[in-house]
Amino acid sequence: MTAKPTTGGVPLPQRYLAIAAMSAGSALVIIDGGVANVALPTIARDLGTSASSVVSIVTIYQVTLVMLMLPFAGLGERVGLKRTYQTGQLIFTVATLLCFFAKSLPFLLIVRAAQAVGAACVLAVASALIRQIYPSDQLGRGLAINAVVVTSSAAAAPTIGGLILGIAPWPWVFAAAIPFALISLLLGRAIPAPKPRSTHFDFGGAVLCAAMFGLIIGGLESAVHGDSPVISAAIVAVGLVVGWYFVRREIGKPAPILPVDLLAQPVLALSAIGGFLAFTTSMTLLISTPFRLHDYGFTAAAIGAAIMPWPLTNMIVAPVSGYLSDRIPAGLLGGVGMAISVTALTLIATMPADPSYFQVAWRMALCGSGFGLYLPPNARLLVGSAPRERAAAAGGLVSTVCLTGQTVGATLVAMLLALGLGTGSVPPLVSASLATIAGLCSIARLRPSIRNPTKTEVDEGVPTLKQTR
Structure with a gap:
């Protein structure tokens, strides 16, 4: 059988410059988005505000990101992917510089919201640009490389923040990502600029x-942080009503902001649901585990070292998984990945009452490898199965699923902690249940009635069961 010729992509060596530009851009928003966490106590002291109030620096960033991801993906399709991406970098950089002038919490919150606007522009179109950079038969490894950059940047952010706080005032923590912005903008000439769509x-x-x-x-954040349950429930209810009207409004549109046209395909709907559950699962475990280890007597340094095998194994497994996703169906890789994760989560839930570092670390490594095997193929299927003109919408969906899952996971942990259930075996058992459903969603994609390749997939070489048996 003759191999399918490679299609699309940026020619070498321009491709390497484009990859470097995209990697620096991803590192920019991830590092600066996560580096603030370690500086919160210092910011609260210097600005004279309470610890509960200063947490809003993180919350406003996350909420703004989730709110704007899909709208900016739709905007990117119309004004240009590259223009949206680089405009976002400029907004993010200017907002970061404004942190040096923050003398009050309200001003800093405005700056963080502006940073989130820039980050939303970048993340909303990043996957679509990666699809333009790589040939169709290398899309999986391209998304996996980007996932490694994101994972390693997230893992490095607290360390970078701690090192900077040791030698400089807290505004310099936010400036840590500016070199990545300059690198990405300087190399940005190599990033392709596909023609925007001429639609309203x-x-x-x-x-x-x-x-x-x-x-x-x-509304969910309000409830978790102890506000009036009635008011919090009312806010969520209004959001659900708005969502119901919004979804009905989007149905039938040729290029909807909420990609209901893509979600109408069962294989993509299952991928989105599975991705949401996977990110909710991982965030639930990663946030709850430090509380549990603290109760076991682990120091802060030991807790960080015990959790570190998760991102490390993820960084190793994700590129391999991305490479395999160009040849093996995502349903199969995802099913195996979630089976590994469910096993690891069950083992974490049943750890001995006085675990050693090694007993925690190998379980975290096993769990991280499972998620590393699941997520890149899932993203590859979501982005690669969409028509090229809807690649930004698919990429925005991937980022929105990720951020929404992480936000729900953090909220779930806060709820479990409020109920007195967040420091024992309950969080990993809840995570195992969610991971099981994610695995079932992945396996369901192997059914011929669901895993029926679209014309786009056939044209671009997305592997099918028949091709990979």
């Missing part, structure tokens, strides 16, 4: 999308 941008749909996510997530 649905501003009303964008507002409804932002309102839906903002109200629902804001």
Whole structure:
């Protein structure tokens, strides 16, 4: 059988420059998005605000990101992917520089919201640009490389923040990512600039999308942080009503802000649901585990060292998984990955009462390898199965699924902690249950009635069961 010829992509060596530019851009928003966590106590002291109030520096960043991801993906399709990406970098960099002038919490919150606007522009179109950079038969490894950059940047952010705080005031923590912005902008000439679509941008749909996510997530955050249950429930209810109207409004549109046209395909709907559950699972475990280890007597340094095998194994497994996803169906890789993760999560839940470092570390490594095997093929299927003109919408969906899952996972842990169940075996058992459902969603994609390749997949060489048996 003759191999299918490679299609698309940026020619070498320009491709390497484009990959470097995209990697620096991803590192920029991930590092600066996570590096603030370690500086919160210092910021609270210097600005004279309470610890509970200063947490809003993180919350406003996350909520703004989720609200704007899909609208900016739709905007990127119309004004240009590269223009949206680099505009986001400029906004992010300028907002970061404004941190040096923050003398009050309200001003810093405005700056963080502006940073999130820039980050949303970058993340909303990043996957679509990666699809333009790599040949179709290398898309999986391209997304995996980007996933490694994101994972390693997230893992390095607390360490970078701690080192900077040891020698400089807290505004310099936010400046840590500026070199990545300069590198990405300087190398940005190599990033392809596909022709934008000449269609009208649905501003009303964008507002409804932002309102839906903002109200629902804001209401959940409000409830978790001890606000009035009635008011919090009312906010969520309004968000659900807005969401119901928004979804009905989007059905039938040729290029909806919420990609209901893509989610109408069962294989993509299952991928989105599975991705959401996987990110919820991972965040639930990663946030709850430090509390559990603290109760076991682990120091802060020991807790960080015990959790570190998760991102390390993820960084190793993700590129291999991405390479395999160009040849093996995502349903099979995802099913195996979640089976590994469920096993590891069960083992974490049943750890001895006084575990050693090694007993924690190898379980975290096993769990990280399972997620590393699951996530890149899942993203490859979501992005690669969409028509090229809808690649930004598919990429925005991937990022929105990720951020929403992480936000729900953090909220779930806060709820379990409030109920007195967040420091024992309950969080990993809940995570194991969610991972099981994610695995079933992945395996369901192997059914011929669901895993029926679209014309786009056939044209671009996405592997099918028949091709890989």
